[in-house]
Amino acid sequence: MMSKNNSSGVVLTGPLQCPVPSRKNDVVLLGHGSGGKLTSELVRNVFLPAFSNPALDHLGDSAELIVEAKRIVFTTDSFVVSPWRFPGGDVGDLAVNGTINDLAVSGACPVALSAAFILEEGFSIADLRAIVESMRAAAARARVPIVTADTKVVERGKGDGVFITTSGVGVLPEGVDLAPEGIKPGDAIIVSGPLGDHGIAVMSAREGLEFETTVESDTAPLHELVATMLATGAEIRCMRDVTRGGLATVLNEIANAASVRVLLSEPDLPVRDAVRAACEILGLDPLYVACEGRLVAIVNADDAPSLLGAMRSHPLGSDALQVGTVVCRSEARVLVRTAFGTTRMVDALPGALLPRIC
Numbered sequence: 001m002m003s004k005n006n007s008s009g010v011v012l013t014g015p016l017q018c019p020v021p022s023r024k025n026d027v028v029l030l031g032h033g034s035g036g037k038l039t040s041e042l043v044r045n046v047f048l049p050a051f052s053n054p055a056l057d058h059l060g061d062s063a064e065l066i067v068e069a070k071r072i073v074f075t076t077d078s079f080v081v082s083p084w085r086f087p088g089g090d091v092g093d094l095a096v097n098g099t100i101n102d103l104a105v106s107g108a109c110p111v112a113l114s115a116a117f118i119l120e121e122g123f124s125i126a127d128l129r130a131i132v133e134s135m136r137a138a139a140a141r142a143r144v145p146i147v148t149a150d151t152k153v154v155e156r157g158k159g160d161g162v163f164i165t166t167s168g169v170g171v172l173p174e175g176v177d178l179a180p181e182g183i184k185p186g187d188a189i190i191v192s193g194p195l196g197d198h199g200i201a202v203m204s205a206r207e208g209l210e211f212e213t214t215v216e217s218d219t220a221p222l223h224e225l226v227a228t229m230l231a232t233g234a235e236i237r238c239m240r241d242v243t244r245g246g247l248a249t250v251l252n253e254i255a256n257a258a259s260v261r262v263l264l265s266e267p268d269l270p271v272r273d274a275v276r277a278a279c280e281i282l283g284l285d286p287l288y289v290a291c292e293g294r295l296v297a298i299v300n301a302d303d304a305p306s307l308l309g310a311m312r313s314h315p316l317g318s319d320a321l322q323v324g325t326v327v328c329r330s331e332a333r334v335l336v337r338t339a340f341g342t343t344r345m346v347d348a349l350p351g352a353l354l355p356r357i358c
Contacts, residue, residue, distance in 0.1 A: 028123040032153045039151065046129055047149060050136035055112070055147035071172035073108040075099060078165040082356040084131065086205040088197075088216030091164055092134030094292060094358060097221045098243070099166040100142055104223035105239040105295055107178045107230060108170030110144040115166050117151045120159035131162060142221040144168075176230065180238040180257040180298070187237055188304035189262065189324040190297045192225065192317045193218065194270045195247055196289035199354050200278045206356075213274040220293030225316045232310045234303035242294045243358060245349040248287040248334060250296055252348040255332040263343075264324035264336045287336070288349050290357045298326065 031038040048057070077099050084091040096113065103110045115135065119128065139146050197218040204215060222241065229236060238258075240250045247269075255262050271279075271286045279286050293316060299307055304322055311317030327335075334346050 026125055028119045028121055028125065028128065028153055030121050030153050030155060032119065032151070042151060046125070046132055047151070050132045051115075051139075051146045051149065053145045053147060055145065056149070067111060067169070067171060071174070073103055073106050073170040073172050074167070075102040075106075075170075076165065076167035077102060078163060079358055080160070080163050080356055081202060081358050082160065083202075083205050084127070084161060086217055087201045087214055089201075089219040089292075090131060090134050091162065092131040093138035094217075094219050095164040095166045096135050096138035096142065096144075096146075097219050098241075098292060098358060099168040100144055100221040100223055101241040101243075101293075101295070103168050103170035104221070104226040105178070105241050106170070106172065107176035107226065107239070108172045108223075109227070110142070110168055110170045110223050112145055112147040113139065113166055113168045115146050115149040115164060117149070118159060118163040118165075119151065119153045120161050121153055121156040123161050128162065131164075138221070142223065144221075144223075173230075178236060178238050180254045182237045183254070183258040183260055183298050183326055184237070184300075185260065185326055185328045186301050187298050187326040188301045188322050189251070189264070189326065190299060190304065190308065190311070190320060190322050191242070191247065191270065192222070192295045192297075192311060193293070193319040194272045194275065195242065195291060195294065196271060196275045196279065196286040198292040199246070199284075199289035199357055200275050202357055203282065203354060204278070209278070211274050211278055213272075215272070215274050215278065218291055218293035220316055222293065222295055222316060225311065225314045226295070228310055228314050228317070229297065229307060232303075232307055234307040234310075235300035236303075236307070237298040237300070239295055239297045242291040242296055244290050245353075246286070246288040246290055247296060248285070248346040249348045251334045252332070252346075254296075254298065255334055258326075259329055259332055261327040261330045261333045262324060262335065263327045264334070264346075266336050266338045268321055268323045270319055270321050270323075284353065285346075287346055288353050290354065292358060301325070
């Protein structure tokens with residue numbers, strides 16, 4: 001503690017801090033969030049080299065996009081996964097893919113993304129570069145640019161390294177309407193691939209768990225798979241990406257919106273052996289474990305075979321399966337028929353099964 005009279009006679013107490021801290025190139029400083037020179041250096045040295053494109057490079061307060069369409073879809077999501085790196089991915093590609101997928105399952109073609117970073121003082125610049133590079137690579141693979149961004153820094157101990165919020169804009173083609181209200185009894189329920197990979201991958205990294213086979217996150221952008229599905233002309237009623245709360249929670253949301261009863265076939269649910277074994281060890285139900293590169297589609301049963309064929313022709317749908325049926329209109333229910341012929345009800349996830357999963 002210090003006590004000192006300045007020229008105005010005011011007594012100063014407490015530790016003195018330099019308003020312009022000494023520069024360190026290896027960690028994030030509070031000054032990086034000040035909007036001044038350190039902020040400009042962070043933008044110029046870390047973000048611009050990765051995200052550079054004509055819309056972003058002029059560094060305005062907003063990005064101009066020319067979209068020749070009447071139907072625009074907008075979404076936003078935040079990513080607080082812990083740890084930030086896990087088998088098969090990290091918070092960077094997760095933030096890009098997750099927002100693209102929210103647009104994709106609405107039937108939209110993604111146009112552009114924004115990104116906002118909340119950084120904790122002391123976070124490694126090298127780690128930040130790795131995250132930004134992961135985002136750059138994910139956006140490049142998906143061919144969806146990050147056109148505007150923002151950065152804020154909080155004091156050490158007031159955050160947890162890095163949080164990322166991404167928003168996305170997409171164009172919805174004419175004639176595409178994937179609202180759950182269109183679901184009808186008899187419709188088929190299709191999933192695009194194995195369930196639970198992402199949740200178990202994050203848990204293994206968080207808890208230091210090791211399995212005989214490494215479980216990797218399924219994080220991936222689904223918009224090209226969705227485009228392949230829509231191109232078939234199949235009567236797709238509704239789509240959702242299977243994220244927090246797993247397939248059980250997503251189907252409960254759909255069933256509530258459409259006022260229908262859903263019946264799943266447990267033997268038909270695609271779950272990798274390693275994920276199933278991990279769930280048994282951890283006391284988890286794979287139906288509630290998060291994915292980050294899987295979707296569920298409700299489709300006219302007559303179109304299911306052709307749609308499955310098209311999905312299986314795409315790398316992200318190669319393991320697509322029909323896993324259930326919309327039984328009837330009634331009070332919303334999701335039921336699972338087990339291998340023993342019994343039926344159990346699965347409700348939406350009541351709490352936080354796996355917190356900080358995305």
